[in-house]
Amino acid sequence: MTPEQLKVVFAKRFQAAGLLHGLDLEESKFSERPRFFEVSHLAVELSVTDPSLVAAVSSLADQVKSDLFVGHGVELDVLIRTKTLAT
Numbered sequence: 431m432t433p434e435q436l437k438v439v440f441a442k443r444f445q446a447a448g449l450l451h452g453l454d455l456e457e458s459k460f461s462e463r464p465r466f467f468e469v470s471h472l473a474v475e476l477s478v479t480d481p482s483l484v485a486a487v488s489s490l491a492d493q494v495k496s497d498l499f500v501g502h503g504v505e506l507d508v509l510i511r512t513k514t515l516a517t
Contacts, residue, residue: 431470431504433460439494440474447490452483454513469503481512 437460444450457477465471478487491508498504 431472431498431502433462433472436460436472436474436506439498440476440491443490443494444487447486449483449486449490452478452480453487454479457513463505463507471505471507472498473507473509475509475511477511477513479513484510484512 437455437458440453440458440460441450441455444453454477459473459475461473463471463473474491476487476491478484487510491510495506495508498506
């Protein structure tokens with residue numbers, strides 16, 4: 431799996447959960463890390479625009495992480511940041 435494919439997975443999952451509005455996909459970063467024993471090792475830094483959604487975003491990211499590891503042998507590191515909007 432590539433970082434771009436991972437971005438598509440997150441976009442689809444967040445859209446299905448009705449949370450896409452709270453995720454800034456352009457500010458979020460998707461990258462590849464060195465592999466050890468896994469098929470692929472990816473990292474995602476999610477940029478959340480609404481701090482009240484952090485728990486829901488964390489839960490959904492954990493589901494994606496589990497699905498990728500169990501289904502495809504892909505290890506995923508997740509970091510969630512809230513984006514501060516200027517008033």
